[in-house]
Amino acid sequence: MARLISWAENADERFPAALAELYSRVGRGWRVGITGPPGAGKSTLVNELARLARERGETVGILAVDPSSPFSGGALLGDRIRMEERTLDEGVFIRSMASRGSHGGLARAAVDACDVMDAFGLDSILLETVGVGQAEYDVLGAVDTVVVVLCPGAGDGVQAMKAGLLEVADVMVVNKADLPGADRLIADMNEAVHVRFLPNRDWEVPVVACSAGTQFGVEAVWEAIAGHRAHLESRDLAARRRGKRLDRIRNAVGEGLAEELWTTKGWGALAERELTGERTPYEVADSILKTVLAGVSAAPAASGGARA
Amino acid sequence: MARLISWAENADERFPAALAELYSRVGRGWRVGITGPPGAGKSTLVNELARLARERGETVGILAVDPSSPFSGGALLGDRIRMEERTLDEGVFIRSMASRGSHGGLARAAVDACDVMDAFGLDSILLETVGVGQAEYDVLGAVDTVVVVLCPGAGDGVQAMKAGLLEVADVMVVNKADLPGADRLIADMNEAVHVRFLPNRDWEVPVVACSAGTQFGVEAVWEAIAGHRAHLESRDLAARRRGKRLDRIRNAVGEGLAEELWTTKGWGALAERELTGERTPYEVADSILKTVLAGVSAAPAASGGARA
Numbered sequence: 001m002a003r004l005i006s007w008a009e010n011a012d013e014r015f016p017a018a019l020a021e022l023y024s025r026v027g028r029g030w031r032v033g034i035t036g037p038p039g040a041g042k043s044t045l046v047n048e049l050a051r052l053a054r055e056r057g058e059t060v061g062i063l064a065v066d067p068s069s070p071f072s073g074g075a076l077l078g079d080r081i082r083m084e085e086r087t088l089d090e091g092v093f094i095r096s097m098a099s100r101g102s103h104g105g106l107a108r109a110a111v112d113a114c115d116v117m118d119a120f121g122l123d124s125i126l127l128e129t130v131g132v133g134q135a136e137y138d139v140l141g142a143v144d145t146v147v148v149v150l151c152p153g154a155g156d157g158v159q160a161m162k163a164g165l166l167e168v169a170d171v172m173v174v175n176k177a178d179l180p181g182a183d184r185l186i187a188d189m190n191e192a193v194h195v196r197f198l199p200n201r202d203w204e205v206p207v208v209a210c211s212a213g214t215q216f217g218v219e220a221v222w223e224a225i226a227g228h229r230a231h232l233e234s235r236d237l238a239a240r241r242r243g244k245r246l247d248r249i250r251n252a253v254g255e256g257l258a259e260e261l262w263t264t265k266g267w268g269a270l271a272e273r274e275l276t277g278e279r280t281p282y283e284v285a286d287s288i289l290k291t292v293l294a295g296v297s298a299a300p301a302a303s304g305g306a307r308a
Numbered sequence: 309m310a311r312l313i314s315w316a317e318n319a320d321e322r323f324p325a326a327l328a329e330l331y332s333r334v335g336r337g338w339r340v341g342i343t344g345p346p347g348a349g350k351s352t353l354v355n356e357l358a359r360l361a362r363e364r365g366e367t368v369g370i371l372a373v374d375p376s377s378p379f380s381g382g383a384l385l386g387d388r389i390r391m392e393e394r395t396l397d398e399g400v401f402i403r404s405m406a407s408r409g410s411h412g413g414l415a416r417a418a419v420d421a422c423d424v425m426d427a428f429g430l431d432s433i434l435l436e437t438v439g440v441g442q443a444e445y446d447v448l449g450a451v452d453t454v455v456v457v458l459c460p461g462a463g464d465g466v467q468a469m470k471a472g473l474l475e476v477a478d479v480m481v482v483n484k485a486d487l488p489g490a491d492r493l494i495a496d497m498n499e500a501v502h503v504r505f506l507p508n509r510d511w512e513v514p515v516v517a518c519s520a521g522t523q524f525g526v527e528a529v530w531e532a533i534a535g536h537r538a539h540l541e542s543r544d545l546a547a548r549r550r551g552k553r554l555d556r557i558r559n560a561v562g563e564g565l566a567e568e569l570w571t572t573k574g575w576g577a578l579a580e581r582e583l584t585g586e587r588t589p590y591e592v593a594d595s596i597l598k599t600v601l602a603g604v605s606a607a608p609a610a611s612g613g614a615r616a
Binding site (some may be wrong): 244261 | 324327330332403466530550553554556557558559560561562563564565566569573575576579580583586587588589590591592593594596597600601
């Protein structure tokens with residue numbers, strides 16, 4: 001499992017074939033994305049959810065995705081160390097993954113890693129990610145249940161609303177519920193969730209108070225996730241998962257085409273010739289697009305070819 | 309200018325033509341990317357750099373890019389308000405831009421906005437961004453000079469090194485240089501920059517101490533940026549910028565192809581038919597890729613077509 005995830009992370013060419021061998025076993029695990037601001041206590045919550053799962057005899061995979069690793073408030077390392085108690089348990093698999101900058105690569109690797117953990121039979125897969133930047137959206141788009149973790153203070157509630165975090169949440173957790181301001185945050189979130197967003201959804205996002213550090217409310221978070229799972233399983237789970245797979249196909253096709261056109265098909269060299277004087281990158285891209293779409297069946301001739 | 313940037317931000321279909329009209333005027337402004345952890349004082353530094361530029365009679369564009377807006381430590385809004393003193397000055401144009409989740413869209417919009425500000429004659433364009441996630445890498449990849457801002461505390465120096473921040477830095481700023489630990493951080497950065505990375509580079513990354521809040525050292529930061537500019541202008545600036553434009557073409561072609569293939573060319577529907585049973589998304593993507601590359605001259609027939 002660890003080796004396959006490394007292959008996924010490094011975009012090793014052996015990965016697709018390996019995944020294909022396992023793919024019939026993918027789909028039984030439940031994938032939970034856990035996101036929220038640094039300091040909200042995501043890692044502690046993940047740790048406690050894993051503990052709970054183990055007490056119930058389930059196996060757990062944890063993937064900590066950290067797209068902007070230098071600036072996650074320095075918590076990642078410490079949190080991982082605290083998680084070590086879980087690593088002595090063979091029913092828990094823990095892995096972290098950080099970006100080294102390649103566009104879109106992290107989200108793809110994270111989803112691939114989920115597939116691997118799923119295929120190896122882990123019952124729950126907890127995918128922890130910071131923030132809702134582009135990479136995180138792609139990651140969260142691939143899970144079954146999104147848990148947004150907030151904590152009192154720092155105006156996170158308002159900011160979360162502004163940033164559309166509520167739009168991606170399936171379960172809203174107010175962590176550190178024993179801190180001042182928690183009641184207000186819970187009330188705000190309840191209002192936001194129930195009044196503002198309910199009309200457009202068939203799932204009523206629960207707002208769960210919890211204090212993962214003292215284990216208070218962790219069970220309620222678990223139940224909320226299970227509730228969302230039951231909801232989806234009674235409805236369009238298969239179609240949802242299928243849609244996510246189609247998104248992955250589309251991304252892979254787009255990336256693969258650009259790569260092939262540029263290298264083996266010689267369009268990179270053509271773009272270089274076409275990028276003269278005052279043409280914008282979009283004009284050049286557009287003329288290439290039109291020519292390719294009109295019917296390039298092999299490498300374009302070295303001359304001409306791309307005219308709008 | 310504001311309207312064009314809005315068009316860029318919203319991927320308005322009028323934008324490419326508008327950019328084409330302006331494009332002959334693009335290339336005179338200097339683009340500076342300013343990145344670093346939340347709390348390092350990036351916004352204050354940007355504000356002070358803008359002040360300095362104005363004192364020297366130059367015009368300035370400021371673009372604050374915030375890919376994970378909810379979690380930037382809440383500083384964005386406050387910093388923007390503090391920046392208001394600059395907004396009364398017609399020689400300064402300020403704009404912020406946040407992600408709403410579309411993959412790659414933010415980086416593209418940010419670079420487009422730089423082109424617009426450049427075309428409108430702004431002498432310096434300061435692009436402020438948090439972290440080095442994927443979107444930020446794409447943004448930073450489009451500027452001329454990358455300034456990495458750190459401040460004492462929180463182990464940021466070590467983390468920056470780990471995360472490859474030094475690899476993208478053209479100028480390293482240790483802000484809040486009056487705080488405890490600053491001397492150590494400056495020494496560490498100097499060692500890292502000079503000993504570890506110099507052998508592979510022809511530009512010696514300067515480490516500049518500054519305290520933007522008290523205006524100490526801001527001039528030195530400005531000079532370091534000017535030094536990097538002079539260095540590039542004496543060497544491969546044109547080729548560098550050309551390379552960045554080619555990257556944009558490639559991205560635009562890849563995205564455009566995926567979009568067209570999926571919608572007007574009917575490959576989305578085909579992918580849906582092909583995604584059966586136990587085939588992985590990559591297998592389906594691969595068979596589509598092969599067929600398209602082998603020579604699709606128009607829409608694929610509704611049946612068959614994509615077999616590996």
